[in-house]
Amino acid sequence: MNILLFFPSDRSDKGRSNFFLPLFDDRARHLLKILGVKKGDVVRAGIADGPRGKASVDEIQEDGIVLSFVPDSGEQEESAGIGPFLLDLVVGQVRPICAKRILREAAMLGVSSISVVGTDLGERSYREAKLWSSGEAERYLIDGVVQAAATAIPALRLFESLDHYLSDAIFSPEYLRITLDNVAPSKPLFEFAGKLPAVLAVGSERGWSDRERKLFSKAGWSFAGLGGRILRTETASTAALAILLATDEGLFSSRCR
Numbered sequence: 001m002n003i004l005l006f007f008p009s010d011r012s013d014k015g016r017s018n019f020f021l022p023l024f025d026d027r028a029r030h031l032l033k034i035l036g037v038k039k040g041d042v043v044r045a046g047i048a049d050g051p052r053g054k055a056s057v058d059e060i061q062e063d064g065i066v067l068s069f070v071p072d073s074g075e076q077e078e079s080a081g082i083g084p085f086l087l088d089l090v091v092g093q094v095r096p097i098c099a100k101r102i103l104r105e106a107a108m109l110g111v112s113s114i115s116v117v118g119t120d121l122g123e124r125s126y127r128e129a130k131l132w133s134s135g136e137a138e139r140y141l142i143d144g145v146v147q148a149a150a151t152a153i154p155a156l157r158l159f160e161s162l163d164h165y166l167s168d169a170i171f172s173p174e175y176l177r178i179t180l181d182n183v184a185p186s187k188p189l190f191e192f193a194g195k196l197p198a199v200l201a202v203g204s205e206r207g208w209s210d211r212e213r214k215l216f217s218k219a220g221w222s223f224a225g226l227g228g229r230i231l232r233t234e235t236a237s238t239a240a241l242a243i244l245l246a247t248d249e250g251l252f253s254s255r256c257r
Contacts, residue, residue, distance in 0.1 A: 001030045002149040004045040004055055004067075005142065012066060019055070022064040031057075031065060045069055046151035048142075083110030084152040086175075086197030087244055090165060092119040092204025094233045096129040100140050101234040106154065107144030109241045113155040114141075117165045120212055122204035132158060162212050166219050175199055177221040180240050181208060185225030189240055192224060194247040202237045 004027060012018035021028040031037045037057050045055035051071035059066040089111045091102055099116070106114055118127055131137050141153050159165040171177065176198040180189065192198065201221065208216070216223070226239060 001027070001034075001146055002044070003052065003146055003151070004031070004043050005048055005146055005151065006045060006055075006069065007048045014066070017069050018058070019067050019069060020064050021067070025064075028065050032060075037065075044149065047071075049152055052149075052151055082148060082150045084112045084150075084154065085110045085245060087111050087241065088113045088115070088199040089237065089241065090115045090117060090199060090201040091233065091237055092117055092162075092202065092208075093122045093126045094204050095123070095126055096131045098205075098232065098234045099126075099129075099131060099137070102237050103137055103140040103156075104144040104147075105234065105238045106241060107141045108148045109144075109238070109245060110148065110150065110152075111154050111241065112152075113157065115157045115159060115165055115169075117159040118161045119204045119206075120162075120209035121206035127158075127160070162215055166215055169199075171199060172197070177201075177219070178244075179208070179213075179216045179221045179223050180226065180236060181213065181223045182225050182228070182230060183207065184213065184223055186223045187225075189224040189226055189243050192222075193243050194245070196244065198244055200237075200240055200244060202233060202240060205233055 006019050010019045010021060012020040023029070031043070035043065037043065039057055039060055041057045042054050044052070045067070046052040047069070053069055053071035055067045055069045057065060058068050087110070089106050091114065093116055094102070103114065118124065137156060141156060145151065145153050159168070174197060176192060176195055178189070178192055178198060179201045180203070201216070226236060231239070
Protein backbone atom coordinates (compact mmCIF):
# COMPACT_ATOMS: atom_id res chain seq x y z
CA MET A 1 0.00 0.00 0.00
CA ASN A 2 1.83 3.09 -1.27
CA ILE A 3 -0.80 5.54 -0.06
CA LEU A 4 -3.54 5.38 2.56
CA LEU A 5 -6.66 6.31 0.64
CA PHE A 6 -9.61 7.74 2.55
CA PHE A 7 -13.25 7.74 1.39
CA PRO A 8 -16.23 9.84 2.59
CA SER A 9 -17.54 6.90 4.62
CA ASP A 10 -14.30 6.91 6.64
CA ARG A 11 -14.88 10.38 8.12
CA SER A 12 -14.98 10.55 11.88
CA ASP A 13 -17.53 12.54 13.87
CA LYS A 14 -14.60 14.53 15.28
CA GLY A 15 -14.33 16.73 12.17
CA ARG A 16 -13.86 16.79 8.42
CA SER A 17 -10.10 16.24 8.69
CA ASN A 18 -10.47 13.22 10.96
CA PHE A 19 -10.98 9.65 9.82
CA PHE A 20 -11.71 6.34 11.52
CA LEU A 21 -10.67 2.90 10.22
CA PRO A 22 -12.17 -0.11 12.04
CA LEU A 23 -9.72 -2.89 12.89
CA PHE A 24 -11.34 -5.29 10.40
CA ASP A 25 -10.60 -2.87 7.53
CA ASP A 26 -7.73 -4.03 5.31
CA ARG A 27 -6.13 -0.58 5.54
CA ALA A 28 -6.11 -0.71 9.34
CA ARG A 29 -4.62 -4.19 9.26
CA HIS A 30 -1.88 -3.00 6.90
CA LEU A 31 -1.07 -0.02 9.13
CA LEU A 32 -0.83 -2.16 12.26
CA LYS A 33 0.59 -5.46 11.04
CA ILE A 34 2.75 -4.43 8.07
CA LEU A 35 3.81 -0.87 8.92
CA GLY A 36 3.57 -1.32 12.70
CA VAL A 37 2.31 2.23 13.26
CA LYS A 38 2.03 3.74 16.72
CA LYS A 39 0.30 6.83 18.08
CA GLY A 40 1.96 9.92 16.59
CA ASP A 41 3.28 8.20 13.46
CA VAL A 42 2.72 9.90 10.09
CA VAL A 43 1.96 8.09 6.80
CA ARG A 44 1.42 9.18 3.19
CA ALA A 45 -2.34 9.54 2.61
CA GLY A 46 -4.93 11.03 0.32
CA ILE A 47 -8.63 11.63 -0.20
CA ALA A 48 -10.25 9.59 -2.98
CA ASP A 49 -10.57 11.93 -6.01
CA GLY A 50 -9.04 14.66 -3.88
CA PRO A 51 -5.71 15.92 -2.52
CA ARG A 52 -2.72 13.94 -1.31
CA GLY A 53 -1.08 14.70 2.00
CA LYS A 54 -0.09 13.20 5.34
CA ALA A 55 -2.15 11.34 7.93
CA SER A 56 -1.19 11.29 11.59
CA VAL A 57 -2.18 8.42 13.87
CA ASP A 58 -4.08 10.17 16.68
CA GLU A 59 -5.45 7.16 18.55
CA ILE A 60 -5.33 3.37 18.36
CA GLN A 61 -8.52 2.20 20.03
CA GLU A 62 -9.90 -1.25 20.76
CA ASP A 63 -12.13 -1.07 17.71
CA GLY A 64 -10.07 0.97 15.26
CA ILE A 65 -7.63 3.75 14.37
CA VAL A 66 -8.34 7.48 14.47
CA LEU A 67 -6.27 9.58 12.04
CA SER A 68 -6.09 13.24 11.09
CA PHE A 69 -5.29 14.37 7.54
CA VAL A 70 -3.38 17.41 6.28
CA PRO A 71 -3.27 17.97 2.50
CA ASP A 72 -0.11 18.87 0.60
CA SER A 73 0.30 22.39 -0.72
CA GLY A 74 -0.81 23.15 -4.29
CA GLU A 75 2.81 23.52 -5.39
CA GLN A 76 3.70 20.03 -4.15
CA GLU A 77 0.78 18.48 -6.00
CA GLU A 78 1.49 20.29 -9.26
CA SER A 79 5.08 19.08 -9.31
CA ALA A 80 4.18 15.46 -8.53
CA GLY A 81 3.26 14.52 -12.11
CA ILE A 82 0.89 11.73 -11.10
CA GLY A 83 -2.16 12.65 -13.18
CA PRO A 84 -4.87 11.85 -13.89
CA PHE A 85 -3.71 12.43 -17.43
CA LEU A 86 -5.67 13.64 -20.42
CA LEU A 87 -5.93 10.08 -21.68
CA ASP A 88 -8.99 7.84 -21.88
CA LEU A 89 -9.10 4.11 -22.62
CA VAL A 90 -11.75 2.26 -24.59
CA VAL A 91 -11.33 -1.51 -24.45
CA GLY A 92 -13.28 -4.41 -25.90
CA GLN A 93 -14.95 -6.78 -23.44
CA VAL A 94 -12.60 -9.62 -22.45
CA ARG A 95 -12.70 -12.52 -20.00
CA PRO A 96 -12.94 -11.28 -16.39
CA ILE A 97 -9.44 -12.34 -15.31
CA CYS A 98 -7.98 -10.25 -18.15
CA ALA A 99 -10.35 -7.35 -17.47
CA LYS A 100 -9.13 -7.19 -13.85
CA ARG A 101 -5.54 -6.73 -15.04
CA ILE A 102 -6.56 -4.04 -17.51
CA LEU A 103 -8.51 -2.10 -14.89
CA ARG A 104 -5.68 -2.20 -12.38
CA GLU A 105 -2.89 -1.39 -14.87
CA ALA A 106 -4.80 1.44 -16.57
CA ALA A 107 -5.68 3.00 -13.21
CA MET A 108 -2.06 2.63 -12.15
CA LEU A 109 -0.89 4.46 -15.28
CA GLY A 110 -3.27 7.36 -14.61
CA VAL A 111 -6.00 7.28 -17.27
CA SER A 112 -8.99 9.52 -16.66
CA SER A 113 -11.64 7.03 -17.73
CA ILE A 114 -12.14 3.47 -18.93
CA SER A 115 -15.00 2.50 -21.24
CA VAL A 116 -15.60 -1.24 -21.69
CA VAL A 117 -17.51 -2.07 -24.88
CA GLY A 118 -19.05 -5.20 -26.29
CA THR A 119 -17.55 -6.09 -29.67
CA ASP A 120 -18.63 -8.08 -32.71
CA LEU A 121 -15.94 -10.73 -32.21
CA GLY A 122 -15.92 -10.80 -28.39
CA GLU A 123 -17.61 -13.40 -26.20
CA ARG A 124 -21.00 -11.99 -25.21
CA SER A 125 -21.20 -13.88 -21.91
CA TYR A 126 -18.30 -11.82 -20.50
CA ARG A 127 -20.66 -8.87 -20.21
CA GLU A 128 -22.69 -10.74 -17.58
CA ALA A 129 -19.69 -11.42 -15.30
CA LYS A 130 -20.10 -10.54 -11.62
CA LEU A 131 -17.03 -8.34 -11.97
CA TRP A 132 -19.26 -5.63 -13.43
CA SER A 133 -22.23 -5.93 -11.08
CA SER A 134 -20.67 -6.71 -7.68
CA GLY A 135 -18.45 -3.66 -7.22
CA GLU A 136 -15.35 -5.79 -7.76
CA ALA A 137 -14.30 -3.77 -10.81
CA GLU A 138 -14.09 -0.60 -8.71
CA ARG A 139 -11.85 -2.40 -6.20
CA TYR A 140 -9.35 -3.19 -8.97
CA LEU A 141 -9.35 0.46 -9.99
CA ILE A 142 -8.63 1.46 -6.40
CA ASP A 143 -5.82 -1.13 -6.19
CA GLY A 144 -4.15 0.47 -9.21
CA VAL A 145 -4.53 4.00 -7.85
CA VAL A 146 -3.10 3.01 -4.45
CA GLN A 147 -0.14 1.27 -6.10
CA ALA A 148 0.61 4.52 -7.96
CA ALA A 149 0.35 6.57 -4.73
CA ALA A 150 -2.32 8.62 -6.48
CA THR A 151 -5.90 9.55 -5.53
CA ALA A 152 -7.91 10.01 -8.75
CA ILE A 153 -10.01 6.93 -9.51
CA PRO A 154 -10.81 6.56 -13.23
CA ALA A 155 -14.44 6.78 -14.26
CA LEU A 156 -15.73 3.38 -15.44
CA ARG A 157 -18.46 3.01 -18.05
CA LEU A 158 -19.93 -0.07 -19.72
CA PHE A 159 -21.40 -0.13 -23.23
CA GLU A 160 -23.24 -2.96 -24.94
CA SER A 161 -21.50 -2.29 -28.23
CA LEU A 162 -19.03 -0.01 -30.00
CA ASP A 163 -22.01 1.56 -31.76
CA HIS A 164 -23.46 2.66 -28.41
CA TYR A 165 -20.11 4.02 -27.26
CA LEU A 166 -19.50 6.07 -30.41
CA SER A 167 -23.01 7.51 -30.33
CA ASP A 168 -22.48 8.60 -26.72
CA ALA A 169 -18.84 9.77 -26.80
CA ILE A 170 -18.21 13.51 -27.02
CA PHE A 171 -14.64 14.82 -27.18
CA SER A 172 -13.17 18.27 -27.56
CA PRO A 173 -11.68 18.91 -31.02
CA GLU A 174 -8.12 18.77 -29.66
CA TYR A 175 -8.47 15.12 -28.59
CA LEU A 176 -6.62 12.57 -30.71
CA ARG A 177 -8.78 9.49 -31.29
CA ILE A 178 -6.62 6.42 -31.86
CA THR A 179 -7.71 2.87 -32.68
CA LEU A 180 -5.09 0.21 -31.99
CA ASP A 181 -5.27 -2.31 -34.83
CA ASN A 182 -2.84 -4.94 -36.11
CA VAL A 183 -4.77 -5.55 -39.34
CA ALA A 184 -4.78 -2.15 -41.02
CA PRO A 185 -2.70 0.35 -39.02
CA SER A 186 -1.91 3.55 -40.90
CA LYS A 187 1.13 4.41 -38.75
CA PRO A 188 3.08 3.10 -35.75
CA LEU A 189 1.71 4.11 -32.38
CA PHE A 190 5.00 5.67 -31.27
CA GLU A 191 4.29 8.59 -33.63
CA PHE A 192 1.59 9.62 -31.16
CA ALA A 193 3.87 9.40 -28.09
CA GLY A 194 3.24 12.23 -25.64
CA LYS A 195 0.58 13.81 -27.84
CA LEU A 196 -2.19 14.28 -25.35
CA PRO A 197 -5.10 14.73 -24.92
CA ALA A 198 -6.08 11.44 -26.51
CA VAL A 199 -8.47 8.52 -26.34
CA LEU A 200 -7.18 5.03 -27.16
CA ALA A 201 -9.34 2.11 -28.31
CA VAL A 202 -8.08 -1.48 -27.93
CA GLY A 203 -10.07 -4.43 -29.28
CA SER A 204 -11.13 -7.59 -27.48
CA GLU A 205 -9.36 -10.95 -27.77
CA ARG A 206 -10.09 -11.34 -31.49
CA GLY A 207 -9.68 -7.69 -32.34
CA TRP A 208 -12.03 -5.40 -34.26
CA SER A 209 -14.37 -6.57 -37.00
CA ASP A 210 -14.38 -4.95 -40.45
CA ARG A 211 -17.74 -3.40 -39.56
CA GLU A 212 -16.26 -1.81 -36.44
CA ARG A 213 -13.26 -0.51 -38.39
CA LYS A 214 -15.70 1.25 -40.70
CA LEU A 215 -17.45 2.78 -37.66
CA PHE A 216 -14.15 4.13 -36.37
CA SER A 217 -13.21 5.50 -39.79
CA LYS A 218 -16.56 7.22 -40.19
CA ALA A 219 -16.12 8.81 -36.76
CA GLY A 220 -12.69 10.18 -37.71
CA TRP A 221 -10.45 7.88 -35.65
CA SER A 222 -6.83 7.17 -36.69
CA PHE A 223 -5.51 3.60 -36.88
CA ALA A 224 -2.16 2.76 -35.31
CA GLY A 225 -0.19 -0.40 -34.58
CA LEU A 226 2.37 -1.86 -32.19
CA GLY A 227 4.11 -4.03 -34.79
CA GLY A 228 3.55 -7.43 -36.28
CA ARG A 229 3.24 -9.47 -33.10
CA ILE A 230 -0.24 -10.43 -31.90
CA LEU A 231 -0.60 -9.33 -28.27
CA ARG A 232 -3.12 -10.13 -25.59
CA THR A 233 -5.58 -7.32 -24.95
CA GLU A 234 -4.17 -6.56 -21.50
CA THR A 235 -0.58 -6.50 -22.84
CA ALA A 236 -1.51 -4.25 -25.76
CA SER A 237 -3.46 -1.89 -23.49
CA THR A 238 -0.62 -1.42 -21.01
CA ALA A 239 2.07 -1.06 -23.70
CA ALA A 240 0.01 1.39 -25.74
CA LEU A 241 -0.91 3.57 -22.76
CA ALA A 242 2.73 3.75 -21.70
CA ILE A 243 3.76 4.84 -25.20
CA LEU A 244 1.14 7.58 -25.31
CA LEU A 245 2.22 8.85 -21.89
CA ALA A 246 5.92 8.91 -22.82
CA THR A 247 7.69 12.24 -23.27
CA ASP A 248 11.26 13.43 -23.64
CA GLU A 249 11.30 14.13 -19.90
CA GLY A 250 10.29 10.62 -18.86
CA LEU A 251 7.57 8.01 -18.94
CA PHE A 252 4.63 10.20 -18.02
CA SER A 253 3.23 13.17 -19.88
CA SER A 254 2.72 16.45 -18.08
CA ARG A 255 -0.75 16.84 -19.62
CA CYS A 256 -2.94 16.34 -16.58
CA ARG A 257 -6.56 17.10 -15.89
